[in-house]
Amino acid sequence: MERAVNDKTGARGEPRGAVGKALEVLTALSRPGGPHRLADLAKACDLPKPTAHRMLQTFAEAGFAAGTGGGQYDVGPRLLGLSAAVLAGSRATRFTRPVLTELRRRTGHTVHYAVHHADRAVYVEKVEPDQAYRMNSQVGGEVPLYCTGVGRAILSRLPEAEVAAVLDAAPLDARTPKTLTDPTAIRRELATVDTLGYVVDDEQNEPHVRSVAAPVVDGLGHVVGAISVSGLTFTLPLDSMPTLGPLVAEAANRLSATLGHGMRVVSDED
Secondary structure: OOOOOOOOEOOOOOEOOHHHHHHHHHHHHOOOOOOEEHHHHHHHOOOOHHHHHHHHHHHHHHOOEEEEEOOEEEEOHHHHHHHHHHHHOOOOHHHHHHHHHHHHHHHOOEEEEEEEEOOEEEEEEEEOOOOOOOOOOOOOOEEEOOOOHHHHHHHOOOOHHHHHHHHOOOOOOOOOOOOOOOHHHHHHHHOHHHHHOOEEEEOOOOOOEEEEEEEEEOOOOOEEEEEEEEEEOOOOOHHHHHHHHHHHHHHHHHHHHHOOOOOOOOOOOO
């Protein structure tokens, strides 16, 4: 991990205060490659380990950090939720909101956009139709990758080493009677994105909830998130998947195009 600061002074050359040190720890904690070891975080922030540990414990109690065992820490749910809420209201929504709104219009169902974080997907956009019920999902909420539509769409485009870290590191919990927990069976479902362009979550995360999702990739071909259409099973029957799936995949491809995916890079030799 790179150092968060080069010395013990702030941006104006003044000694760092408690708030400045805390912000540096949060910044280091939020960097890719987590969970991070306490020793690495302390070194990155040029802090004694006991000081860094006290700060992390305070953050963990407030939900901004999470201890993952073995002296390691990761971003906590509150910090994730705040980040997602800010992103949902930022200028970035000018790209996602029109695509999601059009998909809702074409399908008549709730549409989500989620981004990838570690072994989770975090909802950053949700567009709902005018209907009697509302889905439980919330902007800023997070869901597992292995048993959700958006999660599996993301998994389908991650490098195999990252997929293995999610599926093979520890036994997977059965969140419903239909949850697949066998990594081989899950990988078979991930492969449907290659053949169909989308993946289906049939009550594997929540009873009576079904979704169909497709991955969103950036200009370098890296998966950044996924779009899904979700609904209660009686409104979203399995025989509607061949119709809805291509619409979701098309929306995901449109959003990927706005991020530069598929654009030809012109070199000086062209």
